[in-house]
Amino acid sequence: xxxxxxxxxxxHLDLTDALRLAATEKAARLLRHNSEIIRIRLDLELDRTHxxxxxxxxxxxxxxxxxxxxxxxxxxxxxxxxDLLMDKLDGLLRRxxxxxxxxRNHPPGVELDASLPxxxx
Numbered sequence: 639x640x641x642x643x644x645x646x647x648x649x650h651l652d653l654t655d656a657l658r659l660a661a662t663e664k665a666a667r668l669l670r671h672n673s674e675i676i677r678i679r680l681d682l683e684l685d686r687t688h689x690x691x692x693x694x695x696x697x698x699x700x701x702x703x704x705x706x707x708x709x710x711x712x713x714x715x716x717x718x719x720x721d722l723l724m725d726k727l728d729g730l731l732r733r734x735x736x737x738x739x740x741x742r743n744h745p746p747g748v749e750l751d752a753s754l755p756x757x758x759x
Contacts, residue, residue: 643675649683651694651716657682660717664724668700672731676701680723682716696723700731707731 646653646661665678681697693712696719700707707730711722 643669643677645677645679647679647681649681650686651682651684653682657716657720661720664720667724668727668731671728672702672735674702676703680720682720684716685712694719696720698723698727700727702734704734707734 644662644665646658648657661680661682665680668678669675678701679699681695681699683695683697685693685695691714693714694716695710695712696716697710698708707727709723709726709730711719711726713719713722
């Protein structure tokens with residue numbers, strides 16, 4: 639089930655088994671929170687163009703009903719970038735769920751053009 643919904647891609651980086659396992663375990667947390675997720679795409683990228691050291695960029699794209707959720711994080715360690723990205727995506731999912739719940743529990747008022755008749759009782 640998880641393998642069908644998760645795409646992991648390494649850009650300028652060879653994905654080791656440990657890195658793939660870490661990404662899979664962290665993505666499983668997102669799927670536990672929200673079962674309506676269609677697909678999660680994770681791009682782990684090694685960027686050597688900025689400055690002296692290597693930078694690891696983790697990008698995440700969650701396909702879900704409505705607007706997709708997209709986030710990215712950068713750090714000097716690939717696992718740290720992955721952790722930060724998962725925290726950010728989890729926050730986006732929680733915010734989205736809270737907004738949907740708030741909208742469901744507090745619908746906007748309806749304005750009528752005509753006046754309602756009085757009921758005598």
